[in-house]
Amino acid sequence: MVELNINNKIVRLDVSDDMPLLWVLRDVMGLTGTKYGCGIGECGACTVHLDGKPVRSCSLPVGSIGNQSIITIEGLDNDPIAQKILDGWVEKQPTQCGYCQPGQIMAAIALLHEKEKPSKEEINRALSGHVCRCGMYQRIRNAIKVAVGSTEDE
Ligand code: FES
Ligand code: FES
Structure with missing residues (x-):
């Protein structure tokens, strides 16, 4: 047990x-x-x-x-940082088949919990081990930038 x-x-x-x-x-x-x-x-x-x-x-x-x-x-309901990340996802639409996306989203939320405004390098480091077979890496990073209030796309 x-x-x-x-x-x-x-x-x-x-x-x-x-x-x-x-x-x-x-x-x-x-x-x-x-x-x-x-x-x-x-x-x-x-x-x-x-x-x-x-x-x-x-x-x-x-x-x-x-x-x-x-x-x-499934357990993100009361997490305002999660909501920011999800808003970024809605704006930048980084999903194709979607298979990698829960893992990418959880990594992004954990990063923002650790640091409110991570740098581009910190975002890359946090997401570096997350494989996307659809190659949506650029859009995923742009979605995170929306969540941290950056208007600069890659
Ligand atoms: S399924 Fe766990 S790291 Fe790939
Ligand atoms: S969106 Fe298909 S694996 Fe990432």
């Missing part, structure tokens, strides 16, 4: 300690907004927040999480 704090709710689940968080989110909890891409920590599609920091849930055994807060793309 593992106890987790997911999207501000405590849940007790009959899963093994070594099950990756991504499997618990998608297959046990039905929170399918978090995506399975590579399964080996290389693409960023499975990114969620753990105590506010972006982590790759495909490579995180649930037994290692303890009482840290897990926030998924």
Whole structure:
């Protein structure tokens, strides 16, 4: 039995300690907004927040999480920074197939939680490990710039 704090709710689940968080989110909890891409920590599609920091849930055994807060793309309702990022996404439309987008959005929100107005270099660094097979990198960065109040496109 593992106890987790997911999207501000405590849940007790009959899963093994070594099950990756991504499997618990998608297959046990039905929170399918978090995506399975590579399964080996290389693409960023499975990114969620753990105590506010972006982590790759495909490579995180649930037994290692303890009482840290897990926030998924479904758990952003009361987060004003998330709303700014989503507004940027609406304005710049960086979505094509959409598969990478929950991970990109979670990484962007975590960045803005850490720093209200990150530089272009800091944005690039925070998003650098996030693969987009549709090649929407430029628009994704422009969406984040909208969220930080910059009018300068790449
Ligand atoms: S699915 Fe987790 S990093 Fe690719
Ligand atoms: S929008 Fe298709 S993978 Fe990024």
